[in-house]
Amino acid sequence: MTRTKxxxxxHDPAWASAFVAARxxxxxxxxxxxxxxxxxxxxxxxxxLAKPVIDILIEATSLExxxxxxxxxxxxxxxxxxxxxxxxxxYFMKDNVEGARSHHIHAFAKxxxxxxxxxxxxxxxxxxxxxxxxxxxxxxxxxxxWRGIDDYIARKASFVxxxxxxxxxxxxxxxxxxxxxx
Numbered sequence: 226m227t228r229t230k231x232x233x234x235x236h237d238p239a240w241a242s243a244f245v246a247a248r249x250x251x252x253x254x255x256x257x258x259x260x261x262x263x264x265x266x267x268x269x270x271x272x273x274l275a276k277p278v279i280d281i282l283i284e285a286t287s288l289e290x291x292x293x294x295x296x297x298x299x300x301x302x303x304x305x306x307x308x309x310x311x312x313x314x315x316y317f318m319k320d321n322v323e324g325a326r327s328h329h330i331h332a333f334a335k336x337x338x339x340x341x342x343x344x345x346x347x348x349x350x351x352x353x354x355x356x357x358x359x360x361x362x363x364x365x366x367x368x369x370x371w372r373g374i375d376d377y378i379a380r381k382a383s384f385v386x387x388x389x390x391x392x393x394x395x396x397x398x399x400x401x402x403x404x405x406x407x
Contacts, residue, residue: 230374231325233267233274233364240268243279247319247328251283254297258290259283260335265343270350273361274368277325282343283332291315291332303330313337341396342389349392360384 244264251262266280267273285291292315295305303317314337317330333339350357363384367377 231276231278232368232371232374232377233276235274236268236270236272237277240264240275240277240279243327244269244281247279247281250301251281251330254294254301255283255285255290258286258294260286261340263344263347265331265347266329267360267364269347270357272354273350273357274364276374277327279328281328281330282340283330284337284340285332285334288313288315288334291334298330303328311339314339342393345392345396346385346389349388349395352395356388360388 241264248262248264252259261282261284263282263284264279265282266278267275268277268279283291295315298305298317301319303319306316306318308314309316311331313333315330315332317328317332318326319328319330321327331339331343350360360381363381364377367380371377
């Protein structure tokens with residue numbers, strides 16, 4: 226089946242519920258091997274455009290634990306795709322009943338720098354709604370001249386890269402401040 230790569234759409238409040246349902250499934254699969262299960266990506270940010278796919282970040286005790294759970298993820302509809310271009314990641318995809326992509330799971334072992342990167346970007350956009358709106362505006366401009374998903378990813382890469390660097394600096398400084406207060 227050929228899947229259409231959908232353009233971004235306005236925020237849907239139902240995305241939060243879809244994440245909660247997926248988190249429950251993932252938690253039942255991984256049990257104590259799940260250190261954290263987080264809603265990340267644009268569907269986690271209110272009021273911005275997003276591809277209608279729930280991005281989930283899993284922090285697991287180990288890659289071995291994720292490997293042991295591979296078949297259980299498959300039975301739950303999450304198809305494993307290995308690292309899919311990011312060393313140390315275990316990537317899973319799920320489609321809805323209509324055959325459209327509905328979920329992406331980005332799973333990493335505890336200590337992976339990719340965990341911090343995803344959480345920093347999400348938290349930064351939540352903390353700075355003006356930057357989140359600017360990100361949505363970039364997406365809106367791309368949508369006005371839609372050339373497909375690969376072009377969309379390429380055209381927003383500069384904004385994402387710059388914002389991610391600022392987010393990481395902010396996130397780390399915030400963590401140091403919290404540690405000093407603790």
